[in-house]
Every structure is written in C-alpha cells, then in structure tokens.
Amino acid sequence: MRKKTIPARASSGQARADTCRAMRKNLNVLLSFFFLSAVFLLSGCCHSANTRDTVFQTSTLEALMEGGYEGTFTFGELREHGDTGLGTFQDLDGEMVAIDGQFFQVRADGSVHTVMDSATTPFAVMTFFEAEKTFLLDSPMDRGEFEQYLNNLLPAENVIYTFRIEGDFSYIKTRSVPKQTKPYPPLKDVIRKQTIFEFRDSKGSIAGFRFPDVMKGLNSTGYHFHFLTEDRRAGGHVLEYTIKNAVISVDTDSAFFLLLPESKI
Numbered sequence: 001m002r003k004k005t006i007p008a009r010a011s012s013g014q015a016r017a018d019t020c021r022a023m024r025k026n027l028n029v030l031l032s033f034f035f036l037s038a039v040f041l042l043s044g045c046c047h048s049a050n051t052r053d054t055v056f057q058t059s060t061l062e063a064l065m066e067g068g069y070e071g072t073f074t075f076g077e078l079r080e081h082g083d084t085g086l087g088t089f090q091d092l093d094g095e096m097v098a099i100d101g102q103f104f105q106v107r108a109d110g111s112v113h114t115v116m117d118s119a120t121t122p123f124a125v126m127t128f129f130e131a132e133k134t135f136l137l138d139s140p141m142d143r144g145e146f147e148q149y150l151n152n153l154l155p156a157e158n159v160i161y162t163f164r165i166e167g168d169f170s171y172i173k174t175r176s177v178p179k180q181t182k183p184y185p186p187l188k189d190v191i192r193k194q195t196i197f198e199f200r201d202s203k204g205s206i207a208g209f210r211f212p213d214v215m216k217g218l219n220s221t222g223y224h225f226h227f228l229t230e231d232r233r234a235g236g237h238v239l240e241y242t243i244k245n246a247v248i249s250v251d252t253d254s255a256f257f258l259l260l261p262e263s264k265i
C-alpha cells in the first residue's frame with residue numbers, strides 16, 4: 001500500500017468563497033475517510049481493497065476539477081486494481097479507457113495509443129469486471145432515453161454500477177482534452193478547449209460507471225462513459241449518442257476504495 005496524504009492547499013482565510021471551497025473540500029475528505037473506513041471494516045471480515053467486488057479510485061473528481069493533473073499512480077499499479085475503467089493521464093493528456101485489462105489513451109488530436117505500465121495517472125476508476133446482468137437492446141435510443149432505460153433496469157440508488165457495452169451507434173459524439181503544463185488551470189478552463197469527435201454508424205465498446213448522488217465530489221454522479229471504436233483507433237469521453245442495438249453487461253459494487261492524491265493541487 002502506498003503512503004496516503006491529504007492534498008494540502010494554501011488558504012487565505014479571507015474570502016468567503018475560499019471558505020466555502022475549503023468546507024466543501026473538508027466534506028470530501030470526511031467522505032473519503034468514510035469510504036476508506038467502510039473498506040477497512042469490510043476488510044476485517046471478508047473483503048479487502050483488492051477484492052473483485054470493489055471499485056478502486058485514485059484521487060477525486062474535486063481534486064481533478066481544481067487542476068490536480070500530476071500523475072501519482074502508475075498504470076502498472078493500476079492494473080492490479082481492475083481490468084475495466086476510465087480516467088486520464090499525467091498532465092491531463094487525454095481520456096483513458098480500460099477494456100479487457102488493456103489501457104488506451106485517446107489524445108486530443110484523436111489518436112489512440114496503448115499505455116505503458118510506467119505511465120502515470122492523476123485520476124482513474126477501475127474494477128475487475130464481472131457481468132452480473134446482461135441486457136439486449138434492439139430499439140434505437142438517444143442518450144436521455146437510454147439513461148432512462150438503464151435507470152428502469154437498475155433501480156438501486158446507492159451502489160456503483162460498472163458497464164461494459166458493445167453497441168452499434170448511428171451517432172456518437174465524444175471529446176478529449178489537451179495536455180496541460182504547470183501551473184495547471186482548473187478543469188472547467190481546459191474543457192473549453194476540448195476537441196470534439198463525431199462518428200456515424202460506428203461500432204464500438206463503452207466502459208463506464210453510474211455513481212450514486214451520495215458520492216458527489218468524489219466522482220461524477222450519474223452515467224460516465226468512455227468509448228472506443230471496434231478497431232480501437234478512435235474514441236473518447238462520451239457526450240451524446242444514438243444507440244441502435246447493444247449488449248449491455250453490468251457489474252454491481254457497493255465497496256469503494258479511494259487512494260488520496262500525494263501531489264499538491
């Protein structure tokens with residue numbers, strides 16, 4: 001286990017906005033400890049951070065939003081915690097998609113690369129995917145309809161669902177983000193410079209999650225999908241789509257292990 005530290009952040013203690021941000025961050029740290037405690041409690045009986053029913057995450061969405069793009073965890077280490085997931089890279093250099101134990105990097109120029117074990121990530125979410133339920137979709141749906149369809153199939157609110165979807169998309173829009181240099185800007189500023197990709201009549205794979213609302217700040221709540229085309233030559237963070245037909249496999253996890261970032265934001 002790597003040493004864990006809580007990200008330090010300079011505080012003026014003056015501006016009310018800063019106070020609010022600090023309070024929100026403290027809440028996030030408390031939540032982190034809550035989830036860590038939950039995992040440690042579970043590890044006392046029959047689970048550990050490495051069990052196949054645990055979702056493993058490095059850093060938090062909140063840290064990423066504030067510019068925490070310093071890679072702190074290697075992909076060699078990350079593969080010990082799952083074979084399916086998503087995330088990003090050192091310096092926010094693109095979108096990461098993990099499928100069948102292989103890591104892919106979708107850069108802002110649209111190119112896709114396999115990832116060296118020595119590369120690092122500031123933020124990633126992984127699990128060992130075991131399909132507990134499989135659904136066949138055979139009627140076209142846009143993003144809103146598809147998410148409602150999944151909500152109806154998967155009503156439990158406070159669990160993490162992991163998805164592996166093999167689908168035919170009449171349309172799918174994705175994005176990637178450009179590599180950043182220090183001092184790192186906040187994520188909202190980078191997203192203004194994101195590159196959009198649009199694919200029509202594209203076959204491909206999605207790895208993704210639905211995180212519950214109670215995990216706000218730790219990860220993006222709701223559905224978060226990353227896409228790779230069937231030939232693994234394009235993809236990205238999914239924004240919009242119309243899915244024609246699909247095989248949807250779902251894994252359910254209620255244990256979560258969070259590794260806090262070692263870097264300063």
Ligand SMILES: [Zn+2]
Nearest residue numbers: 224225226237
């Ligand atoms: Zn994403």
